[in-house]
Amino acid sequence: MPNSELQRISSFVRAFARRQAARTVDLPGGFAVYDEALAHSRVNNQVVLGTAVDPEALPALLEEALGHLPYRLVSVLDDEVGKGCAEPLTRAGYVHSVHLVMLHSGPVPTGGRAEEVDLDALRAPLTRRWRSFLPEVDDEVLHQLVERRAVRRRGADIVRFLGARTEEGEVASWADLYADPATGTAQIEDLVTAEAHLGRGYADAVLSTALRLAADEGCTTRFLTADAADWPRHWYERRGFSAVGRAHCFERG
Structure with a gap:
């Protein structure tokens, strides 16, 4: 690369x-x-x-x-x-x-049954998922972890929240798409599926839709980041992504 x-x-x-x-x-x-x-x-x-x-x-x-x-x-x-x-x-x-x-180098999906959703549609499933990840934190922490998505709209020329819905209309899986057509660059971020809907293809629908929308905007550099020590990296590899670099995170407290 x-x-x-x-x-x-x-x-x-x-x-x-x-x-x-x-x-x-x-x-x-x-x-x-x-x-x-x-x-x-x-x-x-x-x-x-x-x-x-x-x-x-x-x-x-x-x-x-x-x-x-x-x-x-x-x-x-x-x-x-x-x-x-x-x-x-x-x-x-x-x-x-x-x-x-991880850079996407596979074929761009032609379909994808996810759609653009607003933050109102994501608040309930986001809050439930964050509660499952961080059961010990208080409500204000959860509130900020959900509402911080709103400020992401400032981050790029194109920011879309994508979601795949159940037949009942509930958002089952979601992700962000950030795109800069001027440089041909797009990032897919925070792909998450609600616990009750795991293993049913909803994440595939969101990822496929994100890749197609990025390509439609002329973004040939389509990337995401994945924990080097966790299983999703292999899931992404099966969907046309390959590791081209490494970033580092250091946390305390």
Whole structure:
């Protein structure tokens, strides 16, 4: 995979983080994003790094940028930079995870029985799914994790929430599609299926629809990220995605 492809994806991710943020602060190697109205959402209050930084200085930099929060999150979009940060950050108490950047190179599906939905249609299934993921958190945390989807509309020129419905009209599976036709780049994010509807093809419907819509917008670079240590990466591989790069995440608190 040419470096230019990964650079295009990295630029898209950085731009999305900046555009959806309520405010940003530039830092060595990257920037911090903040949204005080979504203080419980880590992805909306984090440090994003894309270029080389002094790894030994990074823990202090994160304390300065995120010290007002009860957690710390840094996303490192460059694999080599992420590997260089791993030792000092784990020594400082951070948990390290690796995410694969997966590019779609298979045929674009011609169909897909999902549709664009609004946040009102997603609130109930999103809340139930977050409750199953995080049974110990209070209602305000759940509220922010659901409502943060609204600010994602600022992140790209095209932002669509897609959902596949049951015969009764309930949204059974959903995902976001972010697209920038000017650069031909599209990201599929947060593909989730309600527990009661797992294994019935709803996620396939959402993914197929997202890929077709991205292609219709002229986006030839269609990507998503997947946990390197979890099973969905293999599910995506069977649907035409392949790993072309790695990003790193470090969390504490």
